[in-house]
Amino acid sequence: MSNDCGTSRIAGCQFTLHPMTDKFVDVILGALEEVDTTNVWKDTDDVSTCIRGKMVHIFDVTKAIFLHAAKTGEHVAMSGTFSIGCPGDSSGDVYMDVTDEVLNEVKSKDISQKAGCKFALYPMGREDYMDKIYEQIDLSKARGVDVSASHYATRLDGEVNDIFHTLEESFDKVQEKVSHVTMTFTISANSPSTKK
């Protein structure tokens, strides 16, 4: 088994964007057209997209892609795994010298879009990994999102901007204490199903 990942504080996200419509190609391409990805390394194939670079840009870009796809009104879902500190990740092709200034926030912050999200944090290589999660994450203080427990995950409901803020803050706090952290998430908007 070969995991092609690294030693520096490169962050990354391997994700999928799935519009449930015949026009899925247009929705995906339309969203990508609206999002500035110049601050991240990016590779897309038929299964998923991987972006790598500074953590702040990883969250800025994933949030923007989801928002611009969801604002079409189509039922859209994104699933993926954020990762930082993966042993083996080479920094060679990664955009670590760019500024911290996010390129998509101006357009993103004005998009009002409700969604539901489930996520799970995995601090790697630590026997006390559950303690690390509980110590670092206090979701009772999460702003603007409803937090609930789910099997194998925590559920967040609210505005997409607030959900991604909570995801980024949770991931950031744990990675300050644990070298290798991954965080899985799946976020869904405009579902015809009624929320339970």
Add this chain to the structure above:
Amino acid sequence: MSNDCGTSRIAGCQFTLHPMTDKFVDVILGALEEVDTTNVWKDTDDVSTCIRGKMVHIFDVTKAIFLHAAKTGEHVAMSGTFSIGCPGDSSGDVYMDVTDEVLNEVKSKDISQKAGCKFALYPMGREDYMDKIYEQIDLSKARGVDVSASHYATRLDGEVNDIFHTLEESFDKVQEKVSHVTMTFTISANSPSTKK
């Protein structure tokens, strides 16, 4: 942060099924109609589906759902996280007393469907987690699938039946040595994109 999961050898999978078509509801319901889920605990909401029970049934059911959705010919993707040994999982509502006889294999095994899949294994709570992966997994012996490296994941290409066999075997081998293991995956079929 509350992860509602457990202490016994209950396995589970939190997953999404995304048909990229206007008929996504029909594709999902049609697939579920073809799959016998009586051997697993199951809960679905607007974001994802969670199934729990014996490992053998978790893989049998996820594979069958994906196969029956993909055989429609629509572009379909499934993403999720398999989990076993999660500290906190209560066995109360879990179907651990059922037989090991899989209920969907007879129908599944005759469905020929190509797909691409990316997966990553996360043995939890172990400082030697990378060693545990390399020790247990020898994908050079994986039958019927092409194996390649990808950022943060390993890619498998081939028949869906062979891909799920490789996923289950990899997960099974690591969980024999490590108490809490999670495995993320995303599998895609009938994509209009050309494989890179």
